[in-house]
Amino acid sequence: MNAVMKPAAQAAMHPDEWKTRLELAACYRMFALLGWTEMIYNHITVRLPDSVTGGEKQFLINPFGLHYSEVTASNLLKIDLQGRKLDADNPWPVNPAGFTVHSAIHDGLPDAHCVMHTHTTNGLAVACTQGGLALNNFYSAQLHGMVAYHDFEGITVHADEAPRLLKNMGDKPVVILRNHGLLSWGRTLPLAFVRLWTLQRACDVQVAQAGLGPAIPVSEAVAIKTTHDSFQWDQKFGAGQDVFDALVRQVDRIDASYKN
Structure with missing residues (x-):
């Protein structure tokens, strides 16, 4: 199937x-570039701005059945808060498990413009450990007070899980879904991305270090200072926008077909 938008419709x-479609499609290609894909599964969602929807809660999500490397601005699905398709001309379906968690976060947290979820090997490995994320490296030290945990309840197709998820998350912007994977949200897509990237790097280092013997711990005082000093969260440095833009340029050099 081909859902490339006709110029008149665009x-x-x-x-x-x-x-918004261009930014999200570029992000899907970034995930493919970074190896953060899970065949046709997992999702990045964004809420469309009120200038588009008139205040209604509408979202963009990847078409179920496409690899992230096949996502384009025009084949992204527009859906409502219940995950129902709003663009009847798009032939692709919505993954019923794909929006349960995302809709709960978008609906429950006013600043959750973007929500991202991955099943990376190292992220999932850390999510399966009793201790969770270890405060022992440069990246985890930048996430002090930012990480929430939610226990595994099976495949996320049941809406009754949403209140428990939101309670466990509180206002923390990154979540380790135990036995499951990683999640982040943000008031912008680039901020959600750089939060997830930092968490992923922390997990990568933790897994690599695990076989080397006891790690040198980072004190809570140093972690608090490190998180405070991290320019990745600072609006002055774009809160992830500069990192995101650099990766967009890399994607453009490789394959700019996401702009279709």
Whole structure:
């Protein structure tokens, strides 16, 4: 199936929607570039701006059945808070497990413009450990007070899990889903991305270090200072925008077809 948008339809689309579609499609290609894919599974979702929806809660999500490397701005699905398709011309289905967690976060946290979820090997390995994320490296030290945990309840297709998830998350912007994977959210897509990237790097280092013997712990005082000093969260440095833009340029050099 091919859901590439016709030029006339693109021209009729609100420019803020097309801008959001381009950013999200680029992010899917970044995940593919970084190896954060899980065949056709997992999701990155964004809420469309009120300028597009008139205040209604509408979202963009990847078409179920496509690899992240096949996602484009035009084949992204537009859905409502219940995961129902709003663009009837798009032939791709929605993964029923794909939006249960995401919708709960988008609906329950006003600043959750973007939600990302992965099943990376090292992220999942850390999620399976009793101790969770270890405070013993440069990256985990930048996440002090930012990490929540939610116990595994099986495949996320049941809406009744949402209240427990939100309670466990509180206002923490990164989540280790025990026995399952990693999740982040943010008021912008680049901020959600750099949060997830930092968590993933922390997990990578933790797994690599595990076979080398006891780790040198980072004190809580140093971790608090490190998180405070991390320019990745600072609006002055773009709160992830500079990192995101650099990766967009790399994706563009390799394959810019996500812009279709």
